[in-house]
Amino acid sequence: MVPLSYYLVLSGFLFACGVAGFLIKRNIITIFMSIELMLNGVNLSFVAFAAHWHALSGQVFVFFVMVVAAAEAAVGLAIIIAVYRTRETLNVDQVNLLKL
């Protein structure tokens, strides 16, 4: 059986990758994907703990997170398309003003 710490290390690695990508990347799509990566890193630790403690609440939580992430993806992608249409760029450094 794979020990819990392995899952947690992987989960922490995924989360750290997400953080790094969020901070470093300029492209909005990539930033968006980094956020998804952080969410999934957290999901992984939820699932690992649920399996370790034989408790279902962790898995239920993961479903909630997925639902919210899906909804967020829908709204977020819509915003990104709207931004691209108006600004013709996806570089966050050039999208720092709300007014045109």
Next chain:
Amino acid sequence: MNPMLNLWLIPVLPLAGAAINGFLGKRSSRTAVTTIALFFSGAALAMGLWVALRFSSLTLPYQEYFAHWIRSGSFSVDFAFYLDQLSLVMLLVVTGVGFLIHVYSVGYMWDDPSYYRFFSYLNLFMFFMLTLVLAGNYLMMFIGWEGVGLASYLLIGFWFTKDSAASAGKKAFIVNRIGDFGFLIALFLLIKHFGSLNFDQVFQSINPLRAETASAGLLTAIGILLMVGACGKSAQIPLYIWLPDAMEGPTPVSALIHAATMVTAGVYMVSRSHVIFERAPMALTVVAIIGTLTAFFAATIGIAQTDIKKVLAYSTVSQLGYMFMACGVGAFSAGIFHLMTHAFFKGLLFLAAGSVIHAVGGEQDMRKMGGLKSYIPWTFLTMGIATLAISGIPPLAGFWSKDEILWKAYQVSWIYWLIGLITAFLTSFYMFRLLYMTFFGDYRGVQVDAHGHGSHGHGEHGQAEPHESPMVMLAPLMILALLSLVGGLMGIGNHFEHFLAPVFGTGETVEAASRVTEFLLLGVSVIVAVSGWWLAYWLYCARPELPQKIADSLGGFYEAVVHKYYVDEFYAAVFVRPLIDGSTRILWQDVDRKVIDAAVNNAGAGARHLSDEVRHMQSGNIRSYAGWIAAGSAVVIGFMIWMGVR
């Protein structure tokens, strides 16, 4: 059981006068101010006389408790009064001479615009001086001690628009602070080692102690520190320098404060503490040496002064030296006797000098006087009596008291006696010099003096010719002249000493053999006094061109004497200038501006710089916020891991 005397009224009456005149005097007439000032100082005198009349029926020392003051554990100081033979003498001198000078001031200050202020200060002085002499403990005495210093400061600087008067007041105050410092430390030592400041308790605990003959100890330290205090207040070497400058004040002030009463407070304090001094021979020797040196030193300066009041000022310093010489040889009653007679004749000399200054329109330089005896005969007569008295011509007051001191000094050491004798010669010389320069020869002043020396702000200065003072000024002169004539007679047969004996203990009885010596010494001092008179007559009346020649032939030495041996300049160079420079350069420009001010300024500037830096964190850039959050959580997680590892 003693009857209640209500001694507290004696100082409080003049205080009431000071308050009324101080608060309401500006709007009242001169007559009202005069009435109030004279009534309250006269009431103090009346009470003093009433106490003197009932004195024989009292068990002494009479003590009166008025109110609580300080209570801390076993230590307590109250508003308490203390009356014995010594305080009675002081009480009568202060109220008596004080009242006469109040009367004189009515005439002298009548034209001054701040008439009410003068009398308010004068009454205030009476309050503090009476507190000083009637105090039942050292702390009450210290209140009076500081209070007379304040009154002295206010009155020296009475004409404060004159720069020299203002700075003379400050000088007196600051020099006195040095002495008070010693006095205060002596009080602290008393509290620490005897747990009390009340006269009777302190003296009771000191009485059984043995004299510190072998080595100096606590009592010697207390004695010397008390003497430091007395040096300040009574203008002894090395702190005498303020008194000559104090002559900037109005002349009645010089008479009352700087001749008759306040400056003798040091002698009173030393005599009051005689129990301490008698057990500290070294402290007594210090007192005697300081007194003797001061007497001689000041007398030599007095010879070459040309300002009439300065001569009298140095004479006062010199006579105070005599009193300390007496205390120093253990003859406290002789010191107090001289204090009393000195109050009469020196008060008179100053008042007469004031009358002279008044007559010649504010002039104080004796070289511009002369021949005044026909213009102001009464002043001349009274001043002549005072001069005879101070010079020690029998049977006037000064002869008895001064001779008493010289005789007691001779019994301790002939050196004191010899210096005292030379000083007596100098005293006689400079006093008759003053008399001849002022009243004899031809008038050397400006005849038509359109509007006088307004700097003194008193009197009608416009007179073309010297004029006699009004009766209100002459009457005190005459009363004091009478006292100078007969005041010494109570010294005959040691009456005065016997009167004070319960305070100071009885002196040893004089044997027949030393009686002869006493009369021999008496004859010597009379000869010395007369020869001083004769020399002054010869130099300043018979051959008036001689003094200048002698002065020229002495050259540099004469210059040094005229400039008071450059003591003021020396103090300025050694103490005052380094103090001012040090304060300016180090304390002000370095410590104050570079440390204290800089700390405040830099605290402000630092806060601004820091916030200026931190301000940039609030950039509005989401990613920098995210970066900070990530860094923060990294720190928190790192910390938790580190704690976990530990």
